Amino acid sequence: MTEQTHEYKVDALIAEDIDAYLAKHQHKTMLRFITCGSVDDGKSTLIGRLLYDSKMIFEDQLATLSKDSKAVGTQGQEIDFALLVDGLAAEREQGITIDVAYRFFATDKRKFIVADTPGHEQYTRNMVTGASTADLAVILIDARQGVLTQTRRHSYIVNLLGIPNVVLAVNKMDLVGYSQERYDEIVADYRAFAESIGIKEFTAIPISGLRGDNIVERSTGMDWYYGPTLMAHLEEVPLTDRSARERPFRMPVQWVNRPNLDFRGFSGTVSSGMVRPGDAVRVVPSGKTSTVKSIVTYDGDLDSAIAGQAVTITFADEIDCSRGSVIAAADMPPEVADQFETTLIWMDEAEMLPGRPYILQLGTQSVTATITEPKFEVNVNTAEHLASRTLKLNAIGVCNISTDRPLVFESYDDDRTMGGFILIDRMTNATVAAGLIHFALRRSQNIHWQAVDIDRDAHAAQKGQKPRVVWFTGLSGSGKSTIANLVEKKLHSMGRHSFLLDGDNVRHGLNRDLGFTDADRVENIRRVGEVARLMTDAGLIVLTAFISPFQSERRMVRDLMAEGEFVEVFVDTPLDVAESRDVKGLYKKARAGQLKNFTGIDSPYEAPESAEIVVNTNEMSAEAAAEMIVDYLLRD
Incomplete structure (x- = not known):
């Protein structure tokens, strides 16, 4: 037999083995599950043990694992099973899980995809990602520590996301002498909390991921436990498909x-x-x-x-x-609405700002959405509803959301795919929240656009001009109001119909209830943007002079307008120049700590990246700037 013929035969045998393997596993059910809980509860070690005992580790992997285990100084064990799933260098260095690690394995009875999710509160958002498609959650508890805050937070999220099967794995039983009394105490504590948040049933199993107790083989050290091993339970638990055939297509x-x-x-x-x-x-x-x-x-x-x-x-x-x-x-279509009650899990370092526009992505649909002030925030330890004006990292709250156009949806309780969504920051494209739709607000079904005979085109034609929003933005003291006032005087002298909305003047009436926090600044600009749009419907040229420090809100107003009807004017004045003017004494108060959230001092200003007009007040007088802006507006 030639060497080449031998290679062909080997390749054929390998292909035959692969085909046999695929055929063997093709018709097995698939269980997707996650491991979660507090930091250092042994999630990665547990998954490593499952892979090892399921004979899903190749010899070369085992050799590398043994070598890596010695390198990190595993105590008393030849193999550190956590290294099988802690793949990031930062994870191995710190001994923690940061990202979500997915692993596939199979037994004679079932196929599995397991997601090892982080325990640190900082990475709760990654846990939500892993839980979003899970059929079962294994919630680990360190037998020495008992039920902790992160245990409660993860349990709340598991219940919130509707994961139908929950396993309470009381880990590290070897470190408490396999004490039944300690196990029973932890299970009782967890049961009381689980019932308070709506988890009606769970399966409790005492284990040691490191020693392999009750993972695949029964533990000889816990002869008082008569329930299934973890693997036996994973193989036998019934799969609850909430998108079953009886649901409408x-x-x-x-x-x-x-x-x-x-x-x-x-x-x-x-x-x-x-x-x-x-x-x-x-x-x-x-x-x-x-x-x-x-x-x-x-x-x-x-x-x-x-x-x-x-x-x-x-x-x-x-x-x-x-x-x-x-x-x-055809006879049972899903709902369509543009306003909803939702639960949000906030996943961004920057807090949620009510009124700020975000991109809402639900399945293949993508719309612009704004969030109201939260109805309440949930205390994950007590399930208590807390008053809150915003949501910070890892916070869970109930909020109303409105979208710029109707969204096709189902309640999340009925359909995960049609009821679950994410929110994306429009400027950074970062995912900032995961959300669950409860129901459409009745107002979304009761409020409709009223048709009118005299529309914005008729108003504009009557005035002989093109409606515009001329949006002046810049630091306090940059000269926005001065230039905007000169522009309106010139337009008025030419017989043009305009109106100037000034930041200070608006806060005496329409926005007198708003302060200067980031959330209030967002709402301030949202209201002004809506008013400006209505004024353009009347055919007016609207001039606005607002600091409007955030790009997102200026972009929101731009999106309200038709193409070419929003003109952003950036009055580009350096901070030291604006501060030297300080005609109102505001900078002086801000520097002295008497005026909080002042733009440029202790609150950020996000300069425009592509304004239609940039006015450099160091190089141009206010009169010249006004002349340039009017020429731009009347060009067409």
């Missing part, structure tokens, strides 16, 4: 599949229910109806599709349908 459209002029299909993953060719369907929010012509996959057409399957659906009729639409059962 829903499929968010991910993309329009049009490889040629003869084929037009709509691709996505079925989130609930079942669909067959010939079924009547409705496209939401448009409301157009048709019937399913075919269900197409790479392997051929299907007779039906159920929740979890990725398919392409074709219609019998040519109707409008695009990414973000939802294909649903």
